[in-house]
Amino acid sequence: MISTIYIENEICDHPVTRKVLSRFTNVNIIECDRYTEIFNRKAQNFRLQKKNPSLILAKKHSGFVLEAPDDYGIEGDNNYYFSHMLNCIYDCRYCFLQGMYRSAHYVLFVNYDNFTEEIGNKLKSHPDEEAWFYSGYDCDSLALDPVTGFADFILSFFRSQPKAHLEFRTKSTQIRSLLKSDPIDNCAIAFSLSPENITQVLESKTPSLFNRLDAMKKLQQAGWNVGIRFEPLIYMDDYKTHYSQLFSTVFDQLDADQLHSISVGSFRVPKGYFKNMVKLYPDEKLFAGPLEESDGMIAYRLELQEEMLTWCSQQITDQAPSCHHYQCRN
Amino acid sequence: MLTIVMALHCEASPLISKYKLKKVTEVHHYQYYQNNKINLVISGVGKAASASATGYSHAINGSPPHTAWLNIGMAGHTDFDIGCGFLANKIHDRSTQQTWFPSIVFEPPCITDKLLTVDRPDSKYQLNGGVDMEASGFYATASRFTTNELVQCYKVVSDNQRSPMKKISTKEATDLIQKKLDDINFLVEQLLNARHALSALYESPIMFDEICDRIKLSHTEQLQVKDRLRKLYLLNPNALTNKAILENQSSARKLLSTLDHIIARQEISFP
Ligand code: SF4
Numbered sequence: 001m002i003s004t005i006y007i008e009n010e011i012c013d014h015p016v017t018r019k020v021l022s023r024f025t026n027v028n029i030i031e032c033d034r035y036t037e038i039f040n041r042k043a044q045n046f047r048l049q050k051k052n053p054s055l056i057l058a059k060k061h062s063g064f065v066l067e068a069p070d071d072y073g074i075e076g077d078n079n080y081y082f083s084h085m086l087n088c089i090y091d092c093r094y095c096f097l098q099g100m101y102r103s104a105h106y107v108l109f110v111n112y113d114n115f116t117e118e119i120g121n122k123l124k125s126h127p128d129e130e131a132w133f134y135s136g137y138d139c140d141s142l143a144l145d146p147v148t149g150f151a152d153f154i155l156s157f158f159r160s161q162p163k164a165h166l167e168f169r170t171k172s173t174q175i176r177s178l179l180k181s182d183p184i185d186n187c188a189i190a191f192s193l194s195p196e197n198i199t200q201v202l203e204s205k206t207p208s209l210f211n212r213l214d215a216m217k218k219l220q221q222a223g224w225n226v227g228i229r230f231e232p233l234i235y236m237d238d239y240k241t242h243y244s245q246l247f248s249t250v251f252d253q254l255d256a257d258q259l260h261s262i263s264v265g266s267f268r269v270p271k272g273y274f275k276n277m278v279k280l281y282p283d284e285k286l287f288a289g290p291l292e293e294s295d296g297m298i299a300y301r302l303e304l305q306e307e308m309l310t311w312c313s314q315q316i317t318d319q320a321p322s323c324h325h326y327q328c329r330n
Numbered sequence: 331m332l333t334i335v336m337a338l339h340c341e342a343s344p345l346i347s348k349y350k351l352k353k354v355t356e357v358h359h360y361q362y363y364q365n366n367k368i369n370l371v372i373s374g375v376g377k378a379a380s381a382s383a384t385g386y387s388h389a390i391n392g393s394p395p396h397t398a399w400l401n402i403g404m405a406g407h408t409d410f411d412i413g414c415g416f417l418a419n420k421i422h423d424r425s426t427q428q429t430w431f432p433s434i435v436f437e438p439p440c441i442t443d444k445l446l447t448v449d450r451p452d453s454k455y456q457l458n459g460g461v462d463m464e465a466s467g468f469y470a471t472a473s474r475f476t477t478n479e480l481v482q483c484y485k486v487v488s489d490n491q492r493s494p495m496k497k498i499s500t501k502e503a504t505d506l507i508q509k510k511l512d513d514i515n516f517l518v519e520q521l522l523n524a525r526h527a528l529s530a531l532y533e534s535p536i537m538f539d540e541i542c543d544r545i546k547l548s549h550t551e552q553l554q555v556k557d558r559l560r561k562l563y564l565l566n567p568n569a570l571t572n573k574a575i576l577e578n579q580s581s582a583r584k585l586l587s588t589l590d591h592i593i594a595r596q597e598i599s600f601p
Binding site: 004006028030033038043044047048051052198201234235236237238282285289290 | 420429434435436442444473474476477478480528532560561562565593594597599600
């Protein structure tokens, strides 16, 4: 429950600010000059803040749309990501955001128009090509959508841009606004799924596997493209048992022929972020696992990564042979 | 430890009684009180006094990490009733124009509001919020020593636009604080709990002291051994009750390699 909202003076009267505020009663409103005064200051503890994060409404000034990291896009060559929010209402222990940011507060950039303007500019730079835009790199795309209304806004832009593809990456079941609008071909909603035990132990505050699958089914039935991200794969000695249970549950419940895409990917975090994560959660078992550093990244030992990726990929191919986009990423 | 910084003894006396704080006679520069969890220092009036008492308290306590800090005192307010307690959610220093945003990570027992720190008593009530003379000095100093979430300022309204500032008697000051002891106690508990949870995370792992008694470790080796012990404890808490691990460990290198082998043999599971 959000009890404090910081607002940059400059956007106090912005229509999105007013709309967001109308969703709350009984919150403390605190004005600030720049969100960085709160979000980037030194001597903050992400773990303590995560108990009661505030919302910060801010204006983003640059870097609206960025090139996606090499392993992020699963489609063509032109892959970009954008983040209308920083941080997430969920609390996955493997999440790199806790190592990247000093603060656990949620930042919402209210100048949505600038995101679509910049996406438009990127499209102009690839006049005859398709381009993919990923939402949900620095947040969960949909988790706070009932408050932000961002999904509706961005969809209305992509509706008129058939060469531009949009992916929402989420664990959320906040799909009401999607179900209310007509599906579009150039948008996919990709759900991250993990075995039940991992969801319970490492994905605090997220919807259960059952509820995520229910949301996915509803979206499929409504005609939306639904994708699955089995990411990050978490190593346990009995990972085959847990992941095979996951795959059978998923492909039992969903129409695999209708799936937009499936991908798998290992747990990988930049070394600097990982160090911060361990400092914050020295009591976390995940970080005591068979991890090692390679090229500035912390990941499972190479042979384990490969074993897991190969085994999971094979299982998926066996159970969803017709799913036309399937990528194995590590 | 939690250190409470208050300007005047008359404000502090209800807390000294409640927490059975004993005067520390070895400290001569300030009136200083203590029990096994709480320190209380009487800083005197004004932000410079508050800042220096805060710094002094930190130093005489051996500058421990993860300390909690609470400034309690009187404030004027534009419209809050006299006797109303509030927690500062934004502190602005009028003369330096600096601003701080205390991070409140618990459900507060009272209203939260902004607080302006002024150098001289101010009866104009121009800011729509509280006015005091200590908070910015206290906050700027205490937040150098610990994480933001463990530093809070709680104020009790002593005057407002309807009943402007007059000289408050020591009894009135004592009464105002006395009536807010429930709020104050809640804050004290919250800060102590948060501090405790945080410092428990960074305690030396089991067996570490015993190892240090047996083997001479450099600073880097200490960190490496701590890291291995932490991992082993997380994977199998029982493994560290087996003292056989320590047998025949003649050097840090040998110990680290033994620990690595034991860690590699542990089962990885997420129940
Ligand atoms: S849902 Fe995604 S963004 Fe949110 S905490 Fe989990 S991993 Fe991080």
